[in-house]
Amino acid sequence: MNEHAHPLSMSDRADRLEEEKMREMERIITKSTIAHLMDGEVKMDTSPEMKAKHPGKFFLMGEDPRLPPMPERPTLVDYFRRRFASTAHLLQSATHALKGGQPEKVILACLLHDIAIVSFIRCDHGYWGAQMIEPYVDEEVAWAVKTHQALRFFPDESVGYGYPDLYKELFGPDYKPEPYIVEEYKRARAHKWYMTSRLICMNDIYSFDPNARVNLDDFVDIIGRNFKQPKEGLGLDNSPSAHMWRTILWPTRFL
Numbered sequence: 565m566n567e568h569a570h571p572l573s574m575s576d577r578a579d580r581l582e583e584e585k586m587r588e589m590e591r592i593i594t595k596s597t598i599a600h601l602m603d604g605e606v607k608m609d610t611s612p613e614m615k616a617k618h619p620g621k622f623f624l625m626g627e628d629p630r631l632p633p634m635p636e637r638p639t640l641v642d643y644f645r646r647r648f649a650s651t652a653h654l655l656q657s658a659t660h661a662l663k664g665g666q667p668e669k670v671i672l673a674c675l676l677h678d679i680a681i682v683s684f685i686r687c688d689h690g691y692w693g694a695q696m697i698e699p700y701v702d703e704e705v706a707w708a709v710k711t712h713q714a715l716r717f718f719p720d721e722s723v724g725y726g727y728p729d730l731y732k733e734l735f736g737p738d739y740k741p742e743p744y745i746v747e748e749y750k751r752a753r754a755h756k757w758y759m760t761s762r763l764i765c766m767n768d769i770y771s772f773d774p775n776a777r778v779n780l781d782d783f784v785d786i787i788g789r790n791f792k793q794p795k796e797g798l799g800l801d802n803s804p805s806a807h808m809w810r811t812i813l814w815p816t817r818f819l
């Protein structure tokens with residue numbers, strides 16, 4: 565067909581591509597229960613139902629062909645480039661820390677503080693993110709990533725950090741953090757690494773500039789020095805959080 569005579573809109577083109585891909589697919593792709601819960605439904609893709617819908621096909625037990633292919637031994641940088649849905653906020657936070665002359669530990673913490681959100685899950689993103697990186701970074705970095713989630717809600721005038729205006733906009737003026745967040749804040753406030761987590765919040769709050777020019781290349785060396793990349797590939801090693809990385813690698817694997 566002559567596309568100049570009948571130009572397809574961007575979304576038509578995307579739909580057509582999606583349909584073609586689905587037809588080409590040789591395997592049945594399922595969604596996890598958490599994906600349905602996020603759609604507001606308590607349900608799951610069951611094997612008899614899915615087999616009936618796709619007769620003669622087997623379930624996907626490997627890479628999802630709709631996603632960008634990952635190398636055999638993926639690195640953190642590969643995840644940044646091919647799995648993280650957005651990296652601008654992380655790069656802006658880390659750039660802020662870099663320009664502020666902060667230690668590499670803090671820069672790395674800023675670079676990784678919201679990786680759970682961009683790759684995995686929003687709810688309790690600090691805890692998920694910390695567990696993802698814990699085997700590969702300094703204990704202080706993982707601790708700071710975990711606790712920034714709570715600290716963000718609590719001002720510290722001594723360092724000029726106020727309650728973020730953005731949160732009033734996002735959650736309404738009356739939002740109060742849940743008791744477990746208040747407790748986490750109290751523990752973090754009294755912790756020897758408090759300021760590392762506070763620095764994440766301080767670099768974070770300024771980091772939503774859509775025009776900022778940032779580049780992952782500026783951080784590849786810092787990652788190399790401070791993130792223990794497993795030689796087998798991130799997710800293919802035997803660390804306590806390897807399964808989390810594998811889930812991001814193969815999110816639609818049946819089991």
Ligand SMILES: [Fe+2]
Pocket residue numbers: 677678689712713
């Ligand atoms: Fe965060």
Ligand SMILES: [Fe+2]
Pocket residue numbers: 653677678768
């Ligand atoms: Fe953030």
